[in-house]
Amino acid sequence: MDLDALRFGNFAKLGEAITDWEKMTKDLLGLKEAAESNLKAKAWKARWAGVNATVTREFVDKTAAEFADAHTQAESITKILMDTRAELIRYRTQVNDAVDRAGKKHLTVADTGEGGFVVTANTRPDWASDPSGQSDQPVQTDVDNARDEIQRILDKATESDSTAAKVLRLVVDQAKYGFSDSAYGDRDSAANAVAAAEKLANMARDPAKMTLDDITRFNRMMEIYRNDALFSEQFAKRLGPKETLQFWTDMTFTRAGARDAELETMKSLQKNLSLTLATASNSDSDAMQEWKKNLLAEVNTNFRSSNSGSPIGALGSHVISSLMRQGQYDTEFLDEYRKKLFKADQGAGQSDTNDLWVKGYDGLDLVFGDGNGRDPLEGLLSGLSHNPEAAAHAFDAKSDLDHMLGTTRYTDREAFLGPALEAAVTGAAAGDNTHAAPPHSEQQVKIMANITAAVAQPEGGADLATSGMGESFGHMAAAYMPEISLEMAGKGAESIFITDSAAPDGLNKGDVTRFLYEVARDDNGRAAIIYGESIYTSSLLEAHIADPSLYDGDTSDAVRAVAENAGTIEGIVGHSVADAGIKASTEAEKDYNDALKKQGDFFKAALSAGVAVGAVALVPATPAGALTGAVAGGFFSGVSGMAVDRLVEGREIDGALDEALYRTGRELNKAEESSLQQTQWSAADSIDAHKSDLKVDATENLIREAHNRGWVRSDSILEDIHARPSA
Numbered sequence: 001m002d003l004d005a006l007r008f009g010n011f012a013k014l015g016e017a018i019t020d021w022e023k024m025t026k027d028l029l030g031l032k033e034a035a036e037s038n039l040k041a042k043a044w045k046a047r048w049a050g051v052n053a054t055v056t057r058e059f060v061d062k063t064a065a066e067f068a069d070a071h072t073q074a075e076s077i078t079k080i081l082m083d084t085r086a087e088l089i090r091y092r093t094q095v096n097d098a099v100d101r102a103g104k105k106h107l108t109v110a111d112t113g114e115g116g117f118v119v120t121a122n123t124r125p126d127w128a129s130d131p132s133g134q135s136d137q138p139v140q141t142d143v144d145n146a147r148d149e150i151q152r153i154l155d156k157a158t159e160s161d162s163t164a165a166k167v168l169r170l171v172v173d174q175a176k177y178g179f180s181d182s183a184y185g186d187r188d189s190a191a192n193a194v195a196a197a198e199k200l201a202n203m204a205r206d207p208a209k210m211t212l213d214d215i216t217r218f219n220r221m222m223e224i225y226r227n228d229a230l231f232s233e234q235f236a237k238r239l240g241p242k243e244t245l246q247f248w249t250d251m252t253f254t255r256a257g258a259r260d261a262e263l264e265t266m267k268s269l270q271k272n273l274s275l276t277l278a279t280a281s282n283s284d285s286d287a288m289q290e291w292k293k294n295l296l297a298e299v300n301t302n303f304r305s306s307n308s309g310s311p312i313g314a315l316g317s318h319v320i321s322s323l324m325r326q327g328q329y330d331t332e333f334l335d336e337y338r339k340k341l342f343k344a345d346q347g348a349g350q351s352d353t354n355d356l357w358v359k360g361y362d363g364l365d366l367v368f369g370d371g372n373g374r375d376p377l378e379g380l381l382s383g384l385s386h387n388p389e390a391a392a393h394a395f396d397a398k399s400d401l402d403h404m405l406g407t408t409r410y411t412d413r414e415a416f417l418g419p420a421l422e423a424a425v426t427g428a429a430a431g432d433n434t435h436a437a438p439p440h441s442e443q444q445v446k447i448m449a450n451i452t453a454a455v456a457q458p459e460g461g462a463d464l465a466t467s468g469m470g471e472s473f474g475h476m477a478a479a480y481m482p483e484i485s486l487e488m489a490g491k492g493a494e495s496i497f498i499t500d501s502a503a504p505d506g507l508n509k510g511d512v513t514r515f516l517y518e519v520a521r522d523d524n525g526r527a528a529i530i531y532g533e534s535i536y537t538s539s540l541l542e543a544h545i546a547d548p549s550l551y552d553g554d555t556s557d558a559v560r561a562v563a564e565n566a567g568t569i570e571g572i573v574g575h576s577v578a579d580a581g582i583k584a585s586t587e588a589e590k591d592y593n594d595a596l597k598k599q600g601d602f603f604k605a606a607l608s609a610g611v612a613v614g615a616v617a618l619v620p621a622t623p624a625g626a627l628t629g630a631v632a633g634g635f636f637s638g639v640s641g642m643a644v645d646r647l648v649e650g651r652e653i654d655g656a657l658d659e660a661l662y663r664t665g666r667e668l669n670k671a672e673e674s675s676l677q678q679t680q681w682s683a684a685d686s687i688d689a690h691k692s693d694l695k696v697d698a699t700e701n702l703i704r705e706a707h708n709r710g711w712v713r714s715d716s717i718l719e720d721i722h723a724r725p726s727a
Helices: 003-008 012-045 051-105 125-129 131-136 140-173 186-205 211-227 229-239 241-254 259-280 285-298 317-324 333-346 353-358 376-387 389-392 398-407 414-426 442-456 462-467 470-480 481-489 511-517 521-546 555-579 586-608 637-649 667-687 695-719
Strands: 106-112 118-123
Touching: 003 051, 003 125, 003 140, 051 106, 051 140, 051 186, 051 211, 051 389, 051 586, 106 140, 106 259, 118 140, 125 333, 125 414, 131 695, 140 186, 140 229, 186 211, 186 241, 211 511, 229 241, 229 259, 229 511, 241 259, 241 285, 241 317, 259 285, 259 637, 285 333, 317 333, 317 376, 317 414, 333 353, 333 376, 333 398, 353 376, 376 389, 389 414, 389 442, 398 414, 398 442, 414 442, 414 470, 442 462, 442 470, 442 511, 462 470, 462 511, 470 481, 470 511, 470 521, 481 521, 481 555, 511 521, 511 555, 511 695, 521 555, 521 586, 521 637, 555 667, 555 695, 637 667
Parallel strands: none
Antiparallel strands: 106 118
């Protein structure tokens, strides 16, 4: 920065620009709030069908998100400009004070242009003739001190100005179209993120020199900045795509066999590096687009550590996938990578896919944690489980879905495939209880229909439910309880079994029945179905009791239909357990109780988050606004939460000691009694919460009769579509 530019610069124009940005930020905040509370909220409540249910709703969601990003970007720009202006004004004051002090010491400070300046000593005629006045004469030390002080101030001002320009460009470049969601409170925080990225990228270029202490410091800084958009992009760009893969290859080789504290450090590093690269992948800058393209070009490259001495290392796909187990990678990037791996995997066939990726790589271990990373599909599936949109793309084609399900017989992928399928059909990322899942789209319902059909197949379908994916299938059943209930009830029940699904009739009754029956053989799957049914039933009962206008008829008829449906679904689950001959042994009982506790914690966390996440089927608000008193998740006074509490904590039934709700559901009659009691309690809770005119005793009797009919009906339905031990 030129000296005169700092000394005499007019910052009034910058101040005016900041005022304009402040106004824009305020206006965008209003638009953001209106988009979220009005535009998006109405889109989610609307009962659209066909193209509108997917294209329009998706467009509205993305538009609302763009308003939010626009506000975030404007706010970041405003704060960076404000911070930079304040710093430059402060440096202007400092440099002017330094020049004034220099003048008092008879020094002249002159700008020479292009960032240069000179400090010279003045001369006076009387200094030569009057020795007594020579004490005021400047010496070289005065010149040097003034020069150094002014240079330090100019350096700081230059850094403030140049880094502000740099980070502003980077913030804007984050999004090729639209706006970036990078949020910074001042220039320093943005500049520090960029500086940290440069430092870590330089360290990662020579991993052989990194001691465990270096790795610990590297990891600590990466943990701080892993979600920072500028840091992540700058780290990835400066290190380079091929060099990033080489860095992780070297790390896994040199630290192979890590134990105790070192192992924890390496596991943490893998997580933080994965999250950093996931954040970077979402940048739309030209540089990152090229980075992602070049990374995918390395899928078949042989990466080996320079110290390994072996010609066999890891394929680029092995390394890439090992860094996909955490974070939400960019959808387009995942789409392109998935196409490459799916094509290669399908080329090997279902039975040989394991040999394709694992054979010849027996010494490979790219994962400091579960497994060894030899099957790159595992890491890809983990990546898909954190990006519901990409997951839906992956399984949209039935041939791709069927292939992946078929490979579970010959690989260990089921633990990774289950959560990916769950994300695809629910719209909620694995482990995310903070964001509401959107209403099911036609694409999602189609995928769910294909999954239920696969599990329902007489030849091998049942094995899928007990191969390690039962828990995920149970979560899917819970999320699709509205669509499942409609299928079981039949046409004409749409106003009773409320749903905002774009394809409420998109499932097949026979497939759904067999699906529930097979999934119930898995402890976690069965527990999840029970929670899902209880949550939807209690939410549904509360909705109709709180607002009788939802059903154009007698509310008791709606309650009766809900109760019968509960009996049917829970009857299918109960008969599955009975048909399997599961004994009420102490060990079996403990396994099931543990599953109930685990799933209870899962569903309770979802409800406490206040949003209807993927595996929680709550009654949605209606287009007419009939449920305007509901919170974001679609329920009122927490009746559904009370239902979950009863399942988690247990409650005595009819005074039977030590027989908590559903805990002894190994016997058919006890399972039926538990289901009935839960339905009756939910109705009673709703009547009490909303001061309904319905009589509790009469309602409970009505539920008893309807629930019993549903339970009996479940037996006859199963007889028609599934081979039974009693047949």
